[in-house]
Each structure stands twice: as structure tokens, then as C-alpha cells.
Amino acid sequence: GQNIDQPTEMTATEGAIVQINCTYQTSGFNGLFWYQQHAGEAPTFLSYNVLDGLEEKGRFSSFLSRSKGYSYLLLKELQMKDSASYLCAGRYGQNFVFGPGTRLSVLP
């Protein structure tokens, strides 16, 4: 299978930095996506990594290590509105496989 694993829940404090990890099976892997989904809403695309390294977009950064089957999403200067589920998804051939999502709670 093409298992995508990520922690189920995380909690962090407003203003802090949080790192959400994602591991995936490397066989057939083509790229990795991160999505944000607020409760009751549709997902929103955050990032897509194909090559190793860190890509930064404002307060959000995404890292990929293809050889290790590992990615993380880094959120800086956390705000209350960042409370949401973060979905990691891998591209395998013509298929896209999603992880279970990490529910992040940002506390004041």
C-alpha cells in the first residue's frame, strides 16, 4: 500500500512555532502536498514539494526528504485561525493518497 502517516492531534500556543510531520512510502512516490481544512469547510491547497528541501510561503514552510520518505509542515507565529486539520497527501502515479490529517488546536 501507500500509507501516509501523520499525528492525529497536536496542540500549540498562539505565537509559537509548530511542526507537523508526515511519513510516506517511497516506492512510486512522485510528490507531496499539504492542505489545510477548517472544520466544516473544504480543503485549501498549501504547498506541493517534488524536490528535496524547504519551500517557504510566508508563515508556512514545507520540507521534503525523498530518500527518507519524510515531510513536514512548519507553521510560524501561530494564530488562532490556524486551528484546523492539516492533510498530507502523496502522489503515486495517477493516484493521490491522503493521510488521516492532523488536527491542530491553537490555544491563547
Next chain:
Amino acid sequence: KAGVTQTPRYLIKTRGQQVTLSCSPISGHRSVSWYQQTPGQGLQFLFEYFSETQRNKGNFPGRFSGRQFSNSRSEMNVSTLELGDSALYLCASSSRVGNYGYTFGSGTRLTVV
């Protein structure tokens, strides 16, 4: 500009029936993807269409099918409905193939009884 529009928003069907869901992408977007989201399985990719051709496909049975029209509008059909097909079906559109930069619609919530 208008976002991705999915119709209907809510639907109740009986086991064994078939259902057709509709998705109108953002104007100018030629790629449309479909996803199923359930509490137990999470978000799962169904298929992606670009310029009326299926370009990518997830691991769903043949009861799930789709098509895209020349105006980029897409429909998804599920035949012989099962209770487990109850889910939120999301459509997303993009100007590119490949699942990135997508804008999602609000979804159609299908309940099979």
C-alpha cells in the same frame, strides 16, 4: 469571479439507486478533480479530468465514474449505491493537471439509506 459550484448540496438516496453529482469549475479552469471524504477513511481521490479526458484515477470500484464536458463542467456518477457510499463528495478545479493549486467547492453530502 465565481468559485467552484457543486450541485446539489444535499442528497438522500436508497441503496441500489444511482446518483449523478455536478460540478462547475472556476471560469477558465480546465481541470476538475473529485474526492470522497468520510470520517472513517478521510479524504480519498476519485479521479481527475482535463480537457474532457480522464488523466488520473484513484482506487475506487467501477461503480464510480465521471465525465467532463467541453465547457469543463464535470459530472460524477455512482451506480448501485451502497450504505458505505454515504460521504461528502468534493470537487476541485485548477488551470493545471496534477492536483496542485486546486480550489475546492463546498461539496455534495450524499446519504444512502
